[in-house]
Amino acid sequence: MSRPRRRAEKPVLSQELVVKTALDLLAAEGLDAVSMRRVAQALETGPASLYAHVANKEELHELMVDHVLAFGPFPEPDPARWVEQAKDLLRENVRALTSVPGIAKIAWAIAVPVGANALQQAEAMLAVLRAGGLDLKRALYAADALWLYAKAFAYEGAGWQHGDIDLAEQEERGKRMVEYMTSFPPGTFPNLLGAGEHFTEETARERFEFAIDLFLSGLMRVQDGS
Amino acid sequence: MSRPRRRAEKPVLSQELVVKTALDLLAAEGLDAVSMRRVAQALETGPASLYAHVANKEELHELMVDHVLAFGPFPEPDPARWVEQAKDLLRENVRALTSVPGIAKIAWAIAVPVGANALQQAEAMLAVLRAGGLDLKRALYAADALWLYAKAFAYEGAGWQHGDIDLAEQEERGKRMVEYMTSFPPGTFPNLLGAGEHFTEETARERFEFAIDLFLSGLMRVQDGS
DNA sequence: CAGTTAGACGAACAGCGTTCGTGTTACGAA
DNA sequence: TTCGTAACACGAACGCTGTTCGTCTAACTG
Numbered sequence: 001m002s003r004p005r006r007r008a009e010k011p012v013l014s015q016e017l018v019v020k021t022a023l024d025l026l027a028a029e030g031l032d033a034v035s036m037r038r039v040a041q042a043l044e045t046g047p048a049s050l051y052a053h054v055a056n057k058e059e060l061h062e063l064m065v066d067h068v069l070a071f072g073p074f075p076e077p078d079p080a081r082w083v084e085q086a087k088d089l090l091r092e093n094v095r096a097l098t099s100v101p102g103i104a105k106i107a108w109a110i111a112v113p114v115g116a117n118a119l120q121q122a123e124a125m126l127a128v129l130r131a132g133g134l135d136l137k138r139a140l141y142a143a144d145a146l147w148l149y150a151k152a153f154a155y156e157g158a159g160w161q162h163g164d165i166d167l168a169e170q171e172e173r174g175k176r177m178v179e180y181m182t183s184f185p186p187g188t189f190p191n192l193l194g195a196g197e198h199f200t201e202e203t204a205r206e207r208f209e210f211a212i213d214l215f216l217s218g219l220m221r222v223q224d225g226s
Numbered sequence: 227m228s229r230p231r232r233r234a235e236k237p238v239l240s241q242e243l244v245v246k247t248a249l250d251l252l253a254a255e256g257l258d259a260v261s262m263r264r265v266a267q268a269l270e271t272g273p274a275s276l277y278a279h280v281a282n283k284e285e286l287h288e289l290m291v292d293h294v295l296a297f298g299p300f301p302e303p304d305p306a307r308w309v310e311q312a313k314d315l316l317r318e319n320v321r322a323l324t325s326v327p328g329i330a331k332i333a334w335a336i337a338v339p340v341g342a343n344a345l346q347q348a349e350a351m352l353a354v355l356r357a358g359g360l361d362l363k364r365a366l367y368a369a370d371a372l373w374l375y376a377k378a379f380a381y382e383g384a385g386w387q388h389g390d391i392d393l394a395e396q397e398e399r400g401k402r403m404v405e406y407m408t409s410f411p412p413g414t415f416p417n418l419l420g421a422g423e424h425f426t427e428e429t430a431r432e433r434f435e436f437a438i439d440l441f442l443s444g445l446m447r448v449q450d451g452s
Numbered sequence: 453c454a455g456t457t458a459g460a461c462g463a464a465c466a467g468c469g470t471t472c473g474t475g476t477t478a479c480g481a482a
Numbered sequence: 483t484t485c486g487t488a489a490c491a492c493g494a495a496c497g498c499t500g501t502t503c504g505t506c507t508a509a510c511t512g
Contacts, residue, residue: 126417
């Protein structure tokens with residue numbers, strides 16, 4: 001049954017191990033470090049060895065994303081609390097996609113998530129929305145939009161949440177931005193000039209809640225008007 | 227004033243020309259073809275020549291995105307029509323980000339858009355939202371969410387709109403997905419199983435309108451409750 | 453006409469994803 | 483127990499990538 005190790009100390013390779021090692025590497029050294037070569041190096045082997053367990057880098061990426069989406073259990077859809085349930089699911093998804101810096105960026109490169117866990121997340125969200133009285137089409141459209149936004153938020157937010165993005169460079173960009181805007185006649189950018197202070201790490205949660213609250217309260221009004 | 231060409235036939239290099247060539251290459255051969263080497267090749271020169279006009283590939287990417295965002299004019303904010311004006315701005319942005327296949331993907335790699343045109347787009351949207359009675363903070367949060375969603379939609383939608391994504395492979399993925407879901411007891415994926423038909427190219431516009439309509443009608447209700 | 457400088461560009465570096473061919477191991481059958 | 487086989491491990495190589503260095507040329511300035 002069990003096919004033990006080649007040489008006593010080295011753990012036998014497996015898809016699970018490759019994926020976990022890649023995630024460890026991502027967490028420890030960032031997105032650029034996750035190359036087939038570096039993952040193989042972390043496993044003390046050559047790059048070719050990985051291809052026995054993973055078709056290519058793209059599949060490895062998909063497996064990594066699906067791995068962080070492995071959580072549950074999912075709530076029993078409750079028509080009385082469906083809005084809060086939907087929000088919880090979204091919050092959990094964002095948490096998962098920001099749990100490892102860089103994983104959200106990888107998630108964006110996957111066109112349609114077909115991983116086992118992604119499908120379960122989707123079905124859970126659909127069940128909650130349908131419990132709210134939405135027909136299938138509306139539930140699908142809403143889930144699509146919400147999932148899209150959550151992924152987008154996770155991607156943007158994850159940057160400065162960890163050391164992934166160079167803070168100094170970001171500061172520099174902000175300065176250049178203000179410089180550019182103030183080089184125009186006053187009143188050209190009346191609203192945008194005061195924007196910087198509102199987009200900090202502290203307001204991230206607030207912005208997220210603002211968006212999903214607005215969207216879901218819109219859904220509430222539409223639920224019976226089908 | 228004018229520094230004419232080195233040798234009579236070859237047009238003199240410039241940042242503008244480099245960016246346009248890169249966009250042409252992107253349109254003609256897809257994202258993978260846009261490497262510094264290939265762009266240089268299209269300009270009949272070596273890769274090192276580009277670095278006199280562009281700091282690195284990332285800056286080239288930003289310039290490409292900002293180039294497709296160069297459109298206007300922007301509407302005079304009208305408190306009576308602000309919702310429709312906001313929608314128009316969003317539609318135009320999506321159109322721009324899908325006008326060249328692959329440009330949306332590039333746009334996602336840019337953390338905070340600081341290009342001149344991106345800033346003007348942002349200011350225009352903010353002006354419209356404020357005309358709708360939103361305070362600065364709400365307008366910023368809303369514009370952020372809307373812009374995020376539009377970018378996400380453009381990215382997802384652009385795939386099968388052009389030949390960028392392999393249609394056969396996408397079909398294959400759909401099949402694997404259904405296979406996986408039907409391998410479970412019936413009733414495990416009651417909602418997701420019927421999803422495929424709702425996510426075609428034909429329904430793209432409908433899904434987009436559904437999402438922004440929901441969000442903006444939510445904003446309408448909130449505009450005076452500040 | 454001389455001096456300076458901005459731009460063009462060939463060559464090279466380190467790293468990438470992936471493939472090929474060969475080695476090695478462990479299991480099932482005889 | 484011995485042999486055949488199939489799966490996995492993996493070194494080496496291919497063609498590509500972004501970027502830098504040093505050189506060389508051409509055009510503007512004084």
